[in-house]
Amino acid sequence: MLIKRYLKDLTSLFFPQTCVGCDKPLAYREQIICTDCWYHLPYTHAHKDPHNEGARQLWGRVQLEAVASYLYFLDSSRVQNILHHFKYRNRPEIGTLLGSTYGEILRAVEPFDQVDAIIPVPLHPAKLRKRGYNQSTFFAKGISLSMQKRVLEDSVIRNKASESQTKKNRYERYENLLGTFAVPNPSLIAGKHLLLVDDVLTTGATLEACATALLTSGAQAVSVATIAKAL
Numbered sequence: 453m454l455i456k457r458y459l460k461d462l463t464s465l466f467f468p469q470t471c472v473g474c475d476k477p478l479a480y481r482e483q484i485i486c487t488d489c490w491y492h493l494p495y496t497h498a499h500k501d502p503h504n505e506g507a508r509q510l511w512g513r514v515q516l517e518a519v520a521s522y523l524y525f526l527d528s529s530r531v532q533n534i535l536h537h538f539k540y541r542n543r544p545e546i547g548t549l550l551g552s553t554y555g556e557i558l559r560a561v562e563p564f565d566q567v568d569a570i571i572p573v574p575l576h577p578a579k580l581r582k583r584g585y586n587q588s589t590f591f592a593k594g595i596s597l598s599m600q601k602r603v604l605e606d607s608v609i610r611n612k613a614s615e616s617q618t619k620k621n622r623y624e625r626y627e628n629l630l631g632t633f634a635v636p637n638p639s640l641i642a643g644k645h646l647l648l649v650d651d652v653l654t655t656g657a658t659l660e661a662c663a664t665a666l667l668t669s670g671a672q673a674v675s676v677a678t679i680a681k682a683l
């Protein structure tokens with residue numbers, strides 16, 4: 453037992469970093485996410501299918517060019533661990549890594565290759581104060597690195613504290629969120645095809661309300677990319 457513990461201590465001495473997906477020590481040259489996790493992550497491949505689940509989920513709610521999520525969000529999975537570190541353990545660089553990796557894929561696929569700028573879904577101000585960073589902004593920055601498109605931060609803002617969403621049905625959630633997003637300077641987005649990005653696509657109510665605000669403020673088109681898609 454003692455030897456085992458000694459070896460473990462020794463390992464962590466040489467490899468102080470562990471993978472945010474599986475918690476195993478990272479090998480030499482591995483960063484943030486280990487090779488095994490990269491290999492086994494549940495990729496949706498949604499960018500290849502315009503009629504993917506996420507896109508269908510938003511049909512009839514808001515006019516989007518395309519919707520794609522990088523990974524499936526499964527409970528107690530590597531994805532859940534990764535997102536937990538990303539959102540609650542002060543590891544914003546995880547979003548940049550996932551964004552740059554996904555951006556490499558999206559830049560080669562229509563209509564994502566025609567995007568003019570990237571917009572992160574703004575975080576609720578209370579959450580921003582608590583967390584210290586908007587996770588979607590870091591995902592946006594990563595995508596921006598690969599796609600060579602600007603991030604238009606603060607071009608859409610969250611302007612009022614919305615009530616808790618949990619006890620509302622889908623329409624009530626949407627209605628509650630609709631007045632939440634505002635575009636303070638519409639000329640920044642006028643005529644542009646925007647890539648709206650967020651961490652997880654769940655009910656889609658936030659993305660729907662945010663995309664609606666952008667489109668009614670003069671955006672030419674909106675596409676959506678998220679790190680994960682809830683099942």
Ligand SMILES: [Zn+2]
Pocket residue numbers: 471472473474475476485486487488489490
């Ligand atoms: Zn791992």
